[in-house]
Amino acid sequence: xxxxxxxxxxSGRHFREILRERKTIVFLMISPLLFVILFMIxxxxxxxxxxxxxxxxHSLGVEGSKGSPELIAFLRTQxxxxxxxxxxxxxxxxxxxxxxxxxxxxxxDHMAKELPARVSIMVGERSVKSELARAHLAxxxxxxxxxxxxxxxxxxxxxxxxxxPIVVSNVDVTTSRERAGSMLGxxxxxxxxxxxxxxxxxxxxxxxxxxxxxxxxxxLLATPLRRREIAAAKWIVTLxxxxxAGALTLGGALGAFALSGAGTAVGSAIELPAxxxxxxxxxxxxVVAVMSAVEILIGLAARSAQQASVFMAPLIGLAxxxxxxxxxxxxxxxxxxxxxxxxxxxxxxxxxxxxGTAVAGAGTITTITSLIYxxxxxxxxxxxxxxxxxxxxxxx
Amino acid sequence: xxxxxxxxxxxREVVAVAGVSFTAPPGRITGFxxxxxxxxxxxxxILATLLRPSAGSATVAGYDVADSAEDVRRSIGLLTxxxxxxxxxxxxxxxxFFGSLYDLPAARVARRVDELxxxxxxxxxxxxxxxxxxxxNRQKVAVARALVHDPPVLLLDEPTSGLDLVAASALxxxxxxxxxxxxxxxxxxxxxxxxxxLCAGIVVIVHGRIVADGTPQEIVRDTESLDLRxxxxxxxxxxxPIGAQL
Numbered sequence: 255x256x257x258x259x260x261x262x263x264x265s266g267r268h269f270r271e272i273l274r275e276r277k278t279i280v281f282l283m284i285s286p287l288l289f290v291i292l293f294m295i296x297x298x299x300x301x302x303x304x305x306x307x308x309x310x311x312h313s314l315g316v317e318g319s320k321g322s323p324e325l326i327a328f329l330r331t332q333x334x335x336x337x338x339x340x341x342x343x344x345x346x347x348x349x350x351x352x353x354x355x356x357x358x359x360x361x362x363d364h365m366a367k368e369l370p371a372r373v374s375i376m377v378g379e380r381s382v383k384s385e386l387a388r389a390h391l392a393x394x395x396x397x398x399x400x401x402x403x404x405x406x407x408x409x410x411x412x413x414x415x416x417x418x419p420i421v422v423s424n425v426d427v428t429t430s431r432e433r434a435g436s437m438l439g440x441x442x443x444x445x446x447x448x449x450x451x452x453x454x455x456x457x458x459x460x461x462x463x464x465x466x467x468x469x470x471x472x473x474l475l476a477t478p479l480r481r482r483e484i485a486a487a488k489w490i491v492t493l494x495x496x497x498x499a500g501a502l503t504l505g506g507a508l509g510a511f512a513l514s515g516a517g518t519a520v521g522s523a524i525e526l527p528a529x530x531x532x533x534x535x536x537x538x539x540x541v542v543a544v545m546s547a548v549e550i551l552i553g554l555a556a557r558s559a560q561q562a563s564v565f566m567a568p569l570i571g572l573a574x575x576x577x578x579x580x581x582x583x584x585x586x587x588x589x590x591x592x593x594x595x596x597x598x599x600x601x602x603x604x605x606x607x608x609x610g611t612a613v614a615g616a617g618t619i620t621t622i623t624s625l626i627y628x629x630x631x632x633x634x635x636x637x638x639x640x641x642x643x644x645x646x647x648x649x650x
Numbered sequence: 651x652x653x654x655x656x657x658x659x660x661x662r663e664v665v666a667v668a669g670v671s672f673t674a675p676p677g678r679i680t681g682f683x684x685x686x687x688x689x690x691x692x693x694x695x696i697l698a699t700l701l702r703p704s705a706g707s708a709t710v711a712g713y714d715v716a717d718s719a720e721d722v723r724r725s726i727g728l729l730t731x732x733x734x735x736x737x738x739x740x741x742x743x744x745x746x747f748f749g750s751l752y753d754l755p756a757a758r759v760a761r762r763v764d765e766l767x768x769x770x771x772x773x774x775x776x777x778x779x780x781x782x783x784x785x786x787n788r789q790k791v792a793v794a795r796a797l798v799h800d801p802p803v804l805l806l807d808e809p810t811s812g813l814d815l816v817a818a819s820a821l822x823x824x825x826x827x828x829x830x831x832x833x834x835x836x837x838x839x840x841x842x843x844x845x846x847x848l849c850a851g852i853v854v855i856v857h858g859r860i861v862a863d864g865t866p867q868e869i870v871r872d873t874e875s876l877d878l879r880x881x882x883x884x885x886x887x888x889x890x891p892i893g894a895q896l
Contacts, residue, residue: 260751267736267747274738469732473795476698476728477751478720642702 256483264479264487265494268461272495281453282499289445290506311335312387315350317342318357325361325398332394346378353377353387368406439608443534443601444574446503447541451570454496454546455563461488462553463562482636489550489632496542504535533607536617540600540624545569547631554639573597577605585611594623651676651834652697652803656706658858659692666692668858669706674851676802679825679835681849681866683842685886689858690838691731694805697836698728711803711834724752727796729806733788737781741772741791744780745798752799759798766794769824771817785812793821803834810844822848842879852878854885861885 272278314334319326329336339345342354356374358364364371375391377384404414415421465471474484508531549566556562576598580588585606593599593616603620606612638644652674659667667689674680684690695701697710699719708715711725736744742763749759767773770790775783780791789812796804809825810818825848829835839845845852846866854862854869862869862885866878875881 263747263750267739270743271736271738468737469730469734470736471734472700472730472732473728473734473748473792475700476723476726476730477748478724479751480720 256480256486260479261483261487261490264474264484265490268487268491269494272457272461272491278453278457278495281456282495282502285449286499286502286506289449289503290510292445294510312353312390313337313351314387314391315339315342315345315354316357317354318359318361321359321363322357322361325357328398328401329355329391329394332390332397334391334394342376343378346376349379351387352379352381352384353391355391365402439530439605440577442504442507442608443537443604444577446500446507446534446538447574447601447604448570449503450496450500450538450542451545451573453499454492454542455549455566455570457495458488458492458546458549458553459556459559459562459566461491462550463556464553464559466557467559481639485550485554485632485635485639488553489546489635492546492550493543496546497539500538500542501535504531504538530608530610533612533617534604537600537604537607537620540603540620541573541597544596544600544624544627544631545573547628547635551631551635551638554635554644573601577601580605585609585616586613588613590615590619593619596624596627600624651712652680652708652710652836654693654697654706654708657693657696657703657708658705659689659696659701660704665858667696667703667855670855670858670860671706672853672860672863674834674836674853676834677829677832678850679829679837679848681845681852682836682838682855683840683845683852683882684855685840688855688886690855691807693855694728694807694836694838697722698726698805699723725801726803726805727799727801729792729796729804729809731807731811733792735780735783735788735791735795738779740777740779741767741783741794742776744791745794748795749798754799762798762800763794766797769820770794771820786814786817789813790817790821793824797824797828801833803836804828805836805838807838808840809837810839810841842877842882846878854882856886861888 311333312335314329314336316326316329316336316338317340319336319338326336326338337351342351342356345351346354354376356376358372361371361373373395375388375395377388400418403417407416408414465474471484475481548569552565553562556565580602585602588602588606590613593603593613599620603612603616606616654673655671656669657667657671658665658669670689670693672680682690682693692701696703696715697708699715699722702716710722713721713725715722735741739747745763745766746756746759749762750756763776764773767776770793772787772790772794775787775791780788783791789809793806793809796806804825806825810821813821822844825835825837837845837849850865852862852864852866852869853860862872862881864872869885870876870878870881873881873884875884
């Protein structure tokens with residue numbers, strides 16, 4: 255039996271001490287605020303990216319343009335701001351352009367003689383901006399090449415599409431809102447969970463193994479409290495702080511999305527699927543519950559806070575690794591039993607829930623299995639804490 | 651009352667306590683003396699139910715340490731070598747917290763905290779965070795923590811360690827007063843003079859074995875020494891380590 259009123263007193267004492275720790279307050283309050291700002295920027299970037307697909311103008315440095323006015327004129331119609339210049343290699347390295355075009359001096363001559371006219375696409379940095387500009391330039395040159403081919407075929411008395419036996423079109427039936435939801439689904443759970451687990455690891459290590467280091471637990475063990483009551487109190491504290499941090503971070507992030515760009519054309523392009531935020535909140539609560547129990551188990555078994563942190567720190571990486579490895583996998587491709595895997599299941603639920611692609615029943619599977627893992631882990635923590643080895647570590 | 655019978659404790663191959671037997675009756679202070687590593691702290695921790703005995707038995711306030719650990723813990727006040735205070739909390743908060751764990755009425759705990767602060771002389775620090783207190787003042791608060799729930803048995807490991815003369819004297823007065831009110835006090839100490847002043851009975855442990863058990867006068871007489879300090883030095887040097895006897 256657990257005497258909950260005593261558990262409450264021990265938890266209350268922990269809360270009092272934790273909330274007097276300046277770094278915890280800073281982490282709890284300032285960090286979500288930074289995330290709010292970050293998410294506002296990310297949201298605008300996402301919106302701009304969606305809008306950019308139709309309107310972006312790329313700066314393009316062109317060397318050897320003198321003999322190819324027709325090509326230059328064409329590129330200007332393809333949303334390129336062309337700067338005719340020399341020594342594009344140096345200028346690319348200096349970051350003057352995201353992309354450059356080096357045109358063979360004999361370009362017009364080769365075109366006239368129907369020989370291959372050579373151009374080189376040059377980039378000087380590895381960035382999203384540069385990659386987008388490079389891809390757009392390659393696409394524009396292909397279009398120009400096709401137009402040149404059509405003209406040659408027409409001159410030869412052939413149909414202009416004779417060189418294009420198959421015409422392929424790419425049709426994306428997803429809406430810009432769905433694409434944005436997918437991008438957010440991949441990003442938001444990662445950031446929120448990393449943030450929450452970072453805080454929880456510090457707190458769990460401090461109130462378990464840290465108390466052994468400071469020898470404050472010995473006096474507590476000599477009171478009528480039962481070991482499981484002490485362990486339960488420490489779990490409740492870690493869980494509560496994790497949920498608080500999760501609520502602040504997730505709430506802040508979602509609030510930032512709701513507020514930034516609202517009422518503008520690009521702002522309305524981003525919207526989470528209905529129920530996505532609720533699904534993410536449920537999933538994060540499940541992650542926090544299981545991870546707090548695991549961290550309490552490790553902390554109670556560890557000899558010192560340092561030893562506890564050695565075992566706790568990799569948990570964050572292990573937890574979020576599947577999210578990274580799954581990359582562009584759709585939720586509909588993930589079987590329901592996967593959601594029963596501890597930590598990984600809830601994180602997938604957070605992602606696919608926000609994307610709106612989680613399979614039916616995923617939330618229920620995750621919630622029930624997470625509760626089972628919490629109970630099993632806390633039972634093991636109680637067993638570890640009642641063992642003499644754990645007590646020896648606590649009292650030296 | 652504390653009764654210890656053939657109590658033993660081994661940590662893997664290390665024998666910390668090798669079959670000790672003694673009693674500490676209520677109404678007096680029993681000194682528990684020995685050199686470093688003699689087994690004093692291990693015995694105290696077994697009596698406080700923090701460790702389980704490997705063999706033998708012990709009862710504290712009538713409760714067996716192995717079978718009725720929770721009742722034992724309800725009956726004891728433990729002072730350990732380390733003060734183990736919560737640095738971010740004030741002495742008042744800490745003492746009230748520990749008092750609340752014994753389900754005592756809040757008003758009674760509050761009164762007891764004020765009494766102990768006045769007696770032990772840390773009233774002016776009652777509402778200052780423990781992390782800012784000197785070693786001596788921390789020790790006073792730790793002693794008060796052991797006394798706050800008014801337990802019938804006190805297990806005190808080096809209670810005057812770090813205290814100045816005035817504070818040590820005040821604490822000795824408190825301990826004498828506690829003993830006079832029919833409480834059992836087991837006092838672990840290195841200081842022979844302190845034991846001679848306070849203790850009606852003395853148990854000497856060396857290398858995990860009891861080598862003397864009696865009044866200070868009996869120990870001095872039996873070892874044919876001039877005083878308790880000389881007697882203790884004689885006893886501690888005479889007993890070979892357990893390993894040497896095997």
